[in-house]
Amino acid sequence: MTDTPDAPGPAGAAHEDPQQRIDTSRASSARLYDLYVGGKDHYGVDKDAGTRLAEAFRAEGAIQRIGTGARLFHDRAVRYAAEELGMDQYLDIGVGVPKEPNTHEIAQGLVPSSRVVYVDNDPIVLRHAEALLHSCPEGATDYADADLRRPDEVLSIARRTLAMDRPVALMLCSVLQFVPDDDEVRDVVSRYLVALAPGSCVIFSHVTDDFEPDAWRETERIYAEEGIAANVRPRAVIESFVAGLDLVDPGLVEVHTWRPDGTDLSTEHTHLYGAVGLKRP
Numbered sequence: 001m002t003d004t005p006d007a008p009g010p011a012g013a014a015h016e017d018p019q020q021r022i023d024t025s026r027a028s029s030a031r032l033y034d035l036y037v038g039g040k041d042h043y044g045v046d047k048d049a050g051t052r053l054a055e056a057f058r059a060e061g062a063i064q065r066i067g068t069g070a071r072l073f074h075d076r077a078v079r080y081a082a083e084e085l086g087m088d089q090y091l092d093i094g095v096g097v098p099k100e101p102n103t104h105e106i107a108q109g110l111v112p113s114s115r116v117v118y119v120d121n122d123p124i125v126l127r128h129a130e131a132l133l134h135s136c137p138e139g140a141t142d143y144a145d146a147d148l149r150r151p152d153e154v155l156s157i158a159r160r161t162l163a164m165d166r167p168v169a170l171m172l173c174s175v176l177q178f179v180p181d182d183d184e185v186r187d188v189v190s191r192y193l194v195a196l197a198p199g200s201c202v203i204f205s206h207v208t209d210d211f212e213p214d215a216w217r218e219t220e221r222i223y224a225e226e227g228i229a230a231n232v233r234p235r236a237v238i239e240s241f242v243a244g245l246d247l248v249d250p251g252l253v254e255v256h257t258w259r260p261d262g263t264d265l266s267t268e269h270t271h272l273y274g275a276v277g278l279k280r281p
């Protein structure tokens with residue numbers, strides 16, 4: 001990746017030049033994820049951290065399998081929300097560096113009038129947010145450079161594009177492990193849920209340490225060295241984050257086993273639990 005500034009101009013987001021904020025001396029969670037899923041938007045520091053992370057796991061290719069599993073779950077869950085739940089509004093929080101198919105591409109491919117608001121707080125995502133704004137004419141997309149831990153701010157930006165009195169698919173995919181405090185996660189999730197209209201759903205995934213705890217402790221340590229606070233949790237804690245929802249079948253399961261469609265052929269652990277839950281009336 002070059003260091004050439006090419007900052008996009010996302011609608012609806014007041015922001016400074018992301019180029020000024022990108023810290024190339026340390027890895028970032030968005031750039032590491034981009035590395036895991038085979039993207040090009042990362043730097044040498046991310047590759048170095050990625051090499052150390054890969055060594056923490058027993059199996060070769062584990063971090064790529066985790067990233068791919070997370071992403072393919074995202075794709076299937078958005079398709080499910082559009083096709084089976086009739087969703088046409090999405091609030092995708094912790095979207096990450098754009099990766100096709102992005103949420104709006106899946107949703108608008110099925111329901112062209114779909115409206116999508118993306119949120120992330122990493123300047124590398126802001127820098128590439130233009131790719132998230134290519135809405136089809138019938139629908140709309142917006143991008144907000146904002147922190148998910150400020151639900152009032154995020155929701156006020158979302159209201160510019162989404163009708164919050166109608167169902168919304170709230171997406172919290174592979175992001176809550178970056179909010180280390182369990183109580184804060186529960187509080188933040190409940191504040192989003194309160195704002196959602198009846199009929200809304202939550203598309204959710206979270207990394208777990210259930211299957212290789214030592215590797216995940218090492219991962220947290222490496223992330224901390226890079227200045228990234230991460231908390232990889234056991235199932236019981238992750239379950240508590242979605243306790244207020246009615247989970248659709250098969251409930252909270254490892255992501256590669258959630259409504260498989262033949263795209264994720266993992267036979268080993270993908271180390272994330274995922275679920276789609278309906279807001280209770």
Ligand SMILES: C[S@@+](CC[C@H](N)C(=O)[O-])C[C@H]1O[C@@H](n2cnc3c(N)ncnc32)[C@H](O)[C@@H]1O
Nearest residue numbers: 030033094095096120121122147148173175178
């Ligand atoms: C692992 S990526 C997930 C990407 C995408 N959701 C997916 O499932 O493919 C996590 C993303 O969450 C973002 N993130 C982490 N903490 C955040 C916060 N407090 N507010 C907003 N975004 C955050 C990171 O910048 C990163 O882009």
